[in-house]
Amino acid sequence: MTLKVRNEALYGVGVLSYIVSLIPFVGINLLKAIILIPILAYNLPIMEYLQPKAMVLKLGKKEILLAVIAAIPYIFLIINYFIIIPAFLLLLTFFLYYKKNTMMGTVVGTTFVASLSTVWSYFVHASFVPAIFWTFYIFSGAIFVEYKIPHRKLKKNYVIINWILVLIILTIISIKFNSYLLLLTLIEPSLRFLLPGEKLKSMKELPALGRKGAKRDMLFVVLLAALSVVSLYV
Numbered sequence: 001m002t003l004k005v006r007n008e009a010l011y012g013v014g015v016l017s018y019i020v021s022l023i024p025f026v027g028i029n030l031l032k033a034i035i036l037i038p039i040l041a042y043n044l045p046i047m048e049y050l051q052p053k054a055m056v057l058k059l060g061k062k063e064i065l066l067a068v069i070a071a072i073p074y075i076f077l078i079i080n081y082f083i084i085i086p087a088f089l090l091l092l093t094f095f096l097y098y099k100k101n102t103m104m105g106t107v108v109g110t111t112f113v114a115s116l117s118t119v120w121s122y123f124v125h126a127s128f129v130p131a132i133f134w135t136f137y138i139f140s141g142a143i144f145v146e147y148k149i150p151h152r153k154l155k156k157n158y159v160i161i162n163w164i165l166v167l168i169i170l171t172i173i174s175i176k177f178n179s180y181l182l183l184l185t186l187i188e189p190s191l192r193f194l195l196p197g198e199k200l201k202s203m204k205e206l207p208a209l210g211r212k213g214a215k216r217d218m219l220f221v222v223l224l225a226a227l228s229v230v231s232l233y234v
Contacts, residue, residue: 007048012214013113013138014044016221021120023130023226032124032161039073046070047113055105056098072118082118082128085135089115094105096133108140114138129179136166137185140193141213148200148209157197165191181227181234185220192216 018040022033046066053063069080074083090114096105117131140163147154167186174183 005179007051009110009172009210009214010012010046010048010051010113012217013110014040014047016217017114017117017131017134018120020130020134020224021117021222022124023121023225024127024144025225026229026232027101028124036116036120036124041072043070051109054094055102057094057097077119077123079118080122082122085114085118085166086112100178103146103154107139107146110142111135111139115159127179129173129177129182130228133170133185133224134221136170137189139215140166140189141217143212144193144196147196149206150199150201152199159193159196163190179228179231181231182224185223187218188216189228 004013006116009221018036021036022028046069050059050063050066051068053059059067068173075085089108093105093109095113096102096108114137115135117134118128120130121128140159143154144159145164147156167190170186171183174180
C-alpha cells in the first residue's frame with residue numbers, strides 16, 4: 001500500500017523544521033537526533049489527518065486518540081520552557097478555528113509545526129536561535145500566502161507591518177545571542193514580504209506560488225545552516 005501525500009506543505013515544513021533543529025550540527029547529540037526521526041515520521045501523517053478535522057472541530061474518539069499518540073513522545077523529552085511556544089500556538093489554532101477564523105487558524109497551525117523545531121533543538125543540544133528565525137519566517141510566509149489568495153480580505157499592509165515587526169524582534173535576538181550573521185538570511189524574505197505585489201488573479205496560480213515558496217524555504221534553511229556554522233568560527 002502506498003501513502004498518498006495530500007498536504008505537501010505540511011510535510012515540507014515538518015522535515016525542514018527537523019533539519020533546522022539540528023543546526024549548527026556541530027556538538028549535537030546524534031542519538032537524540034536519530035530518536036526524533038521516527039517521532040517525526042508518524043507525527044506528520046497524524047497531523048495531516050487531524051488538520052481538516054480540527055478546522056471544523058469534528059474531533060471524535062479516534063481523532064483524540066491519535067492526538068494523544070502524537071503527543072506521547074513529548075512527555076519523555078526533556079521538559080523545557082520552549083514547549084510553551086508550540087503549546088500556545090496549538091491552543092491558539094483551535095481557538096481561531098472555534099471562532100471560524102479559518103485563515104488565521106491555518107497561519108498559526110502552520111507556525112505550530114515550525115515551532116516544534118525549538119523543542120527539538122533543545123532536546124538535541126543544538127542552538128535554538130535558528131529555530132526562532134525559522135518559526136518567525138514560516139509565520140510571515142503563511143501570512144504572505146494567505147494575502148495572495150484572491151478571495152482573502154487581507155491587505156498587503158498586514159504582510160509588510162508583520163515583517164517589519166519580525167525584523168525588529170529577530171535583530172534584537174541576534175544581538176542578544178551574538179548571531180549577527182543570521183540576519184543575512186532575512187534579505188530575500190524582506191524583498192518578498194516588504195514588496196508583496198498584487199494578489200493572484202486566479203486560484204489556479206496558487207500551486208505555482210506554493211512551489212516557489214517551497215524552493216525559497218529550502219534556500220532559507222540552507223543559508224541558516226551555512227551562516228550558523230560560519231558563526232562558530234568567526
